[in-house]
Amino acid sequence: MSAQVEEVRLSLPHIELAAHVYGPADGHPVLAVHGWMDNAMSFARLIPKLDGLRIVAVDLAGHGYSDHRPPGTGYLIWDYVYDLLHVANQFGWERFSLxxxxxxxxxxxxxxxxxxxxxxxxxxxxxxxxxxxxxEAAPQELAAAFESLMAQKGKRRRVHESLEAAIEARVKGKVPLNREASELLAQRGVMPVPGGYIWRTDPRLALSSPLRLTFDQAMAFVRRVTCPVNLIVAEQGYLKRIPHALEPLRGLPIDIVEQPGPHHLHLESEAGAQAVADCFNRFFRTA
Incomplete structure (x- = not known):
């Protein structure tokens, strides 16, 4: 990201989060929300290519420079929704984009x-x-989640002998990245400790989810969205690996655009970031 980026700490009533703020003060307000095990640097290549936006790129709880959830709690996906509403309120944004x-x-x-x-x-x-x-899967999933949480107690975090080793571990992680992308995420994701380096991400992020929505519940949220939606699908990405993943969206007012590249196409190359930026700049210009 460029020198125009401002690093901020956001003291919410229940947790403290870190964020990058980018763009003109009078720009269209946007919250940028990264993926699992990533951080605000996920948008390092994309954000400078977006025009006329006031972007707050947050490190979600348990990621990057943000605080971890308190002991005895977990990382339910709707808790992130609650966090982001507080972030928007702190910036005085009654209406904003995501x-x-x-x-x-x-x-x-x-x-x-x-x-x-x-x-x-x-x-x-x-x-x-x-x-x-x-x-019908809920009881077994809750049992598995409790089991994984109890097994976490006393578990030591993985310490990498060098920064290079930490970066390489992310390259070969559950969601693989190229080296350049891993290096960018490491800028606010890796910290030195005695004996080497660790990733700042809370180990509890890898635990099983205690409860998931049913398909009908999930689609109720999608159908209740009233604003314009622009979805970029990576040709070698996550959605393409799921059979019929886009079928439930047919007939909904969602603009779906396919772009060449992997799941992190906006981060792994300048060309991928530019392709995403071109699409989103057109999308935001019609606001």
Whole structure:
């Protein structure tokens, strides 16, 4: 990101979050929401290419420079919605738009469906519908979540012997990235500790979800969105790996655009970031 970026700390009633603020003070207000295990640097290549926007790129709780949730609590997806509403209120934004990638796109959709009167535009990258489960699976999923939470007690965090090793671990992670993208995320995601380096992300982020929405519940949020929606689908990304993932969106007023590239197409290359920026600049100009 350029020198125009301002680093801020946001003291919410229940947690303190970190964020980047970018763009003209009178620009269209946008909350940028990164994906699981990423941080605000997810938008480092994209944000400078967006025009006329006042963007607050947040490190979600448990990520980057933001605080972790208190002991005894977890990372329910709707808690992020609550956090972001507080962030918007702190900036005095009665109405604002959302730019989300992956889990951040899902959180953005949930927010826009929860308070549709407050969201003006929804710009999404490679995700939209929350992960779902069948109702009969809920008891087993809750049991598995409790088991994983109890097994977490006393578990030591992985310490990488060098910064290079930490970056390489992210390259080969559950959601693989190229090296340039991993290096960008490491700028606010890795910290030195005795014996080496660790990723700042809260280990509890990897725990099983205790409860998921049913498909009908998830689609109720999507259908309640009233603002214009622009969804970019990466041709080698997440949505393309799920059979019929876009079928539930047919007939809804959602502009779906396919772009070449992987799940992190906006971060892994300048060309990918420019392609996403071109699409979203057109989208926001019609506001």
């Amino acid at each position: 730019l989300g990638h992956s889990m951040g796109a899902i959180v953005s959709t949930l927010l826009a469906g929860t308070v549709p009167e407050r969201v003006q535009r929804l710009a999404l990258i490679d995700a939209i519908i929350p992960h779902t489960s069948k109702p």
